[in-house]
Amino acid sequence: MNEASSQAAPRWQLPAGAQLLDEPGPKGGNILLRLGDAVLKLYRSRGNAWYEALRSVLVRIFERKRGITPWARHRTERRSLALWEREGFEVPRRLQRPLPRGLAPPGLWLEFCPGPTLSQLLEEQEHERVRLAEELGRRLQPRHRRALALREPLLLMEHATTNHIFIDGDRWVSFDLENGYCPGFPVLDGLVYELSSFLRALAKRTGDQADAALRAFVRGYNDPLLLEQVCARGLDSESVLHRLRRWSDQRRRESLSKTAMLVGLRQLLALPTAHQ
Ligand SMILES: Nc1ncnc2c1ncn2[C@@H]1O[C@H](COP(=O)(O)OP(=O)(O)O)[C@@H](O)[C@H]1O
Numbered sequence: 001m002n003e004a005s006s007q008a009a010p011r012w013q014l015p016a017g018a019q020l021l022d023e024p025g026p027k028g029g030n031i032l033l034r035l036g037d038a039v040l041k042l043y044r045s046r047g048n049a050w051y052e053a054l055r056s057v058l059v060r061i062f063e064r065k066r067g068i069t070p071w072a073r074h075r076t077e078r079r080s081l082a083l084w085e086r087e088g089f090e091v092p093r094r095l096q097r098p099l100p101r102g103l104a105p106p107g108l109w110l111e112f113c114p115g116p117t118l119s120q121l122l123e124e125q126e127h128e129r130v131r132l133a134e135e136l137g138r139r140l141q142p143r144h145r146r147a148l149a150l151r152e153p154l155l156l157m158e159h160a161t162t163n164h165i166f167i168d169g170d171r172w173v174s175f176d177l178e179n180g181y182c183p184g185f186p187v188l189d190g191l192v193y194e195l196s197s198f199l200r201a202l203a204k205r206t207g208d209q210a211d212a213a214l215r216a217f218v219r220g221y222n223d224p225l226l227l228e229q230v231c232a233r234g235l236d237s238e239s240v241l242h243r244l245r246r247w248s249d250q251r252r253r254e255s256l257s258k259t260a261m262l263v264g265l266r267q268l269l270a271l272p273t274a275h276q
Pocket residue numbers: 021022030032039041092110111112113114175176177178
């Protein structure tokens with residue numbers, strides 16, 4: 001099937017009993033529906049489908065990310081979910097159901113996760129922030145080590161944010177894995193992006209407890225050697241991508257840029273008390 005033309009116009013009809021969880025913006029985008037205990041994720045173009053197909057090729061070549069067309073994102077999400085599940089990392093369970101009539105592929109059925117997200121908990125429960133930060137570190141480290149051991153960049157979260165983790169008691173479910181890196185992408189580079197993105201999301205949501213949250217995260221992660229390697233890669237690497245990111249962060253002068261997060265992390269790791 002021609003991927004671009006099949007996604008030309010987002011014509012769709014809400015099935016009976018369905019609740020819209022996330023609707024496309026004015027330029028399009030995915031449609032998320034809840035039907036009872038299941039969620040249907042319908043992958044759609046964000047803007048012009050042909051332009052997206054062209055960008056998809058460029059992103060593959062220059063950023064070494066898997067394609068961004070709806071069919072490519074659908075494929076990546078299915079692969080990632082299967083891999084994460086096989087390796088014992090919590091993701092929404094996939095359900096085998098046909099698409100309702102009138103809804104065009106690509107679509108994926110998932111279990112409905114009631115939430116809340118980690119972002120919601122961090123924002124609502126001030127007294128829990130430091131504990132949640134420590135728990136986040138504790139939960140991320142084994143997956144990062146496994147990704148390195150397998151040299152598997154698909155075990156990383158390309159769009160890492162505290163918005164993309166549902167918490168249901170002891171279950172921390174990561175979701176939105178539709179974007180990922182191509183095979184052979186260096187896992188350490190992916191870790192630079194994932195960790196700095198998570199630290200930025202934590203800092204944004206912990207306000208004046210941000211320093212304590214960072215210390216708690218490092219304590220929970222409990223792998224200073226790997227964190228130091230990530231800082232070195234992100235801050236010292238002369239590769240074009242890292243230099244570009246550092247340059248653009250510096251230009252924007254954001255206090256919560258990814259580079260700033262790595263600088264803060266490195267400073268903390270250098271303190272004699274950092275690993276306690
Ligand atoms: N399995 C799920 N259970 C409950 N809600 C979900 C589930 N998957 C997605 N959602 C809801 O839909 C929103 C968008 O889903 P997401 O996978 O992040 O799509 P997108 O790639 O378009 O960002 C989420 O922020 C969440 O509110």
